[in-house]
Amino acid sequence: MSRFLVRRIFGALIVMFAVATLVFIMLRLVPGDPIAAMLYDAGDPDAVDEIRTKLGLDRPMYVQYGKWLWNAVQGDFGRSIYGSRVEVSRLLMEALPRTLSLASLSFIIAMVIAVPAGLIAATRRNSRADYAVTFVAFLGLSMPDFWLAILLIIAFAANLHWLPAIGYVPLAKGFWPWLSHLILPALAVGTAFSAIVARMIRSSMLEVLNTEYMRVARSKGLSERTLIMTHALPNALIPVVTVIGIAFALLMSGTVVVENVFAIKGLGRLLIQGILNRDYPVVQGTILVVSAIFVFSNLLVDVLYSIIDPRIRLQS
Amino acid sequence: MEKLLQIKDLIVEFKTPGGLVQAVNGISYSVSGGDIVAIVGESGSGKSVSALTILGLVQTPPGRIVGGEILFDGTDLLSLDDQAIRDMRGQDIAMVFQEPMSALNPVLSIRRQLTEGMKLHLGLDKKQANARAVELLSMVGISDPVERLNQYPHQLSGGMRQRVMIAMALSCKPKLIIADEPTTALDVTIQAQVLSLMQDLCKKMNVALVLITHNLGIVARYAEWVNVMYAGRIVESGSARNLYANPSHPYTVGLLNSVPRLDQERGKPLEPIPGNPPDLSALGDGCAFAPRCRFATEKCHIEIPVLAVVDDEHRSACWEIEALQRENAA
Ligand SMILES: Nc1ncnc2c1ncn2[C@@H]1O[C@H](COP(=O)(O)OP(=O)(O)OP(=O)(O)O)[C@@H](O)[C@H]1O
Numbered sequence: 001m002s003r004f005l006v007r008r009i010f011g012a013l014i015v016m017f018a019v020a021t022l023v024f025i026m027l028r029l030v031p032g033d034p035i036a037a038m039l040y041d042a043g044d045p046d047a048v049d050e051i052r053t054k055l056g057l058d059r060p061m062y063v064q065y066g067k068w069l070w071n072a073v074q075g076d077f078g079r080s081i082y083g084s085r086v087e088v089s090r091l092l093m094e095a096l097p098r099t100l101s102l103a104s105l106s107f108i109i110a111m112v113i114a115v116p117a118g119l120i121a122a123t124r125r126n127s128r129a130d131y132a133v134t135f136v137a138f139l140g141l142s143m144p145d146f147w148l149a150i151l152l153i154i155a156f157a158a159n160l161h162w163l164p165a166i167g168y169v170p171l172a173k174g175f176w177p178w179l180s181h182l183i184l185p186a187l188a189v190g191t192a193f194s195a196i197v198a199r200m201i202r203s204s205m206l207e208v209l210n211t212e213y214m215r216v217a218r219s220k221g222l223s224e225r226t227l228i229m230t231h232a233l234p235n236a237l238i239p240v241v242t243v244i245g246i247a248f249a250l251l252m253s254g255t256v257v258v259e260n261v262f263a264i265k266g267l268g269r270l271l272i273q274g275i276l277n278r279d280y281p282v283v284q285g286t287i288l289v290v291s292a293i294f295v296f297s298n299l300l301v302d303v304l305y306s307i308i309d310p311r312i313r314l315q316s
Numbered sequence: 317m318e319k320l321l322q323i324k325d326l327i328v329e330f331k332t333p334g335g336l337v338q339a340v341n342g343i344s345y346s347v348s349g350g351d352i353v354a355i356v357g358e359s360g361s362g363k364s365v366s367a368l369t370i371l372g373l374v375q376t377p378p379g380r381i382v383g384g385e386i387l388f389d390g391t392d393l394l395s396l397d398d399q400a401i402r403d404m405r406g407q408d409i410a411m412v413f414q415e416p417m418s419a420l421n422p423v424l425s426i427r428r429q430l431t432e433g434m435k436l437h438l439g440l441d442k443k444q445a446n447a448r449a450v451e452l453l454s455m456v457g458i459s460d461p462v463e464r465l466n467q468y469p470h471q472l473s474g475g476m477r478q479r480v481m482i483a484m485a486l487s488c489k490p491k492l493i494i495a496d497e498p499t500t501a502l503d504v505t506i507q508a509q510v511l512s513l514m515q516d517l518c519k520k521m522n523v524a525l526v527l528i529t530h531n532l533g534i535v536a537r538y539a540e541w542v543n544v545m546y547a548g549r550i551v552e553s554g555s556a557r558n559l560y561a562n563p564s565h566p567y568t569v570g571l572l573n574s575v576p577r578l579d580q581e582r583g584k585p586l587e588p589i590p591g592n593p594p595d596l597s598a599l600g601d602g603c604a605f606a607p608r609c610r611f612a613t614e615k616c617h618i619e620i621p622v623l624a625v626v627d628d629e630h631r632s633a634c635w636e637i638e639a640l641q642r643e644n645a646a
């Protein structure tokens with residue numbers, strides 16, 4: 001493995017640690033007493049104290065922090081302090097596949113749309129196809145995803161009855177049931193993302209097509225296809241990959257909103273419920289997992305980076 | 317004798333926001349098989365555009381080929397369809413460009429960039445192409461060719477990259493190589509090495525070479541023929557020997573005085589040509605060089621001079637050639 005990647009993995013670990021610490025501190029600073037939220041009647045001070053002791057909330061902050069961190073590293077995020085007091089890790093394990101399914105499908109849809117669209121727009125610059133891509137991308141960007149989600153439900157679920165409107169079916173129950181429930185939400189999340197990526201690919205491709213090495217490649221008599229796909233595209237993707245890493249955050253936040261529209265009980269829903277209930281452990285666990293996804297996807301971007309660009313791969 | 321390349325009255329212009337740029341205004345020259353022909357001129361004189369037009373590499377638009385013929389082995393390249401031009405590129409005519417640092421694709425290995433043309437044009441398989449690539453690299457003087465093949469452009473120095481470019485140009489055994497300022501971006505010491513290398517290889521393999529440069533001093537040692545370009549026209553043309561012995565255009569004289577020459581006593585001060593290159597979107601009547609010319613008369617500002625015979629194999633486009641020669645003699 002190159003030193004570049006070792007450095008990035010090390011960096012990712014530090015970021016995760018920082019996120020964990022921040023999450024812990026921030027939730028303690030937010031006004032509002034979780035125990036009051038737990039009890040319908042917070043009037044009984046003895047009951048409050050008892051629960052406080054039981055949850056360890058009476059101990060000094062650094063002890064709470066150390067214990068929490070140690071447990072979190074082992075995958076134990078405590079129990080929900082609300083309702084039936086389920087283990088947070090179980091809630092997360094339930095929600096995670098849903099969100100991951102939705103996010104990855106959105107990502108795939110976005111890429112399948114964005115790469116060809118961006119390429120066509122760049123190689124036929126100022127043609128009708130280019131203007132069409134620009135226009136649709138603009139539409140896709142300016143449409144809020146929840147609104148697009150509702151439009152999609154009205155069109156494809158309510159009117160055409162092609163796809164289910166809400167809910168989630170695990171992959172274990174069959175590929176099509178799983179996929180059919182995800183197509184509409186993934187479209188809703190992926191559209192804005194694909195618009196951004198298509199625009200990026202277009203402009204980055206235009207830049208690459210103007211470089212000297214493309215002229216050299218052309219002077220060798222290569223076919224247009226080889227020129228675009230093997231000589232231009234990898235170079236054009238280098239700046240795009242960076243943006244994809246950042247735009248992944250947008251995709252994740254898109255899933256939070258869209259999950260609620262489609263009643264998919266993913267991380268987004270879990271997080272919002274947790275916040276409304278002041279369910280510390282749930283909120284902490286969810287944010288940690290979401291951050292981990294984010295950090296991991298950025299790590300993936302770095303790996304991708306070093307695959308595409310030998311200048312980074314071979315850096316000593 | 318049948319010429320390998322014959323360019324006749326080529327005119328190329330560009331539509332730009334600043335107006336119509338007349339980059340090439342009717343140039344004609346020819347190259348025989350195996351010859352080295354230099355095209356010399358200041359920046360903006362249309363050297364690159366005229367060269368790129370040969371391979372169909374001028375972007376249209378903004379460019380437009382207004383007229384002329386480019387005959388290569390008897391076929392007019394300007395009338396070929398896209399596929400025929402692609403077949404010819406690299407295979408019949410190859411090109412070496414100015415900027416070795418940016419002329420190689422940063423994400424593709426040297427192997428990939430060197431062998432893809434051979435696979436395409438010569439129909440070599442992977443193994444044959446590799447073997448030939450190693451051979452080519454050692455031919456252009458790159459040590460450890462096997463190792464270099466696996467490297468990427470950023471791991472090579474500028475001089476080495478230009479050698480790779482030369483290997484690439486030679487790889488498909490073309491009949492003609494067009495080298496557009498192949499050494500301008502290199503150190504002076506490496507410039508001479510690379511030029512000698514190109515000369516050697518072209519002579520050995522009987523490849524004709526069009527050598528574009530703005531340094532008339534360099535050309536003397538390498539070219540058999542010299543075309544001097546100014547504002548999109550050839551203003552003087554001749555065998556290198558006659559042109560150096562008797563430079564017959566004030567612009568050529570200016571170019572010679574502005575660069576160090578080997579055949580002159582040391583210590584002679586260099587004189588740059590006064591004034592600036594003309595605005596190609598506002599070329600008037602008359603000789604484009606007239607505003608910068610010591611010899612210019614009224615006629616020079618009104619009527620464009622045509623190429624006229626000076627001596628054997630040597631022509632110049634100047635109305636005041638006699639005045640110039642009187643001064644040369646003095
Ligand atoms: N794509 C283009 N669009 C507009 N104008 C262009 C284009 N390419 C070249 N030109 C113009 O054509 C003229 C001739 O350019 P060219 O590149 O042939 O000069 P050159 O003699 O090669 O100069 P240099 O020594 O700087 O390479 C210049 O004025 C340039 O601005």
Ligand SMILES: [Mg+2]
Nearest residue numbers: 363364365496
């Ligand atoms: Mg040039």
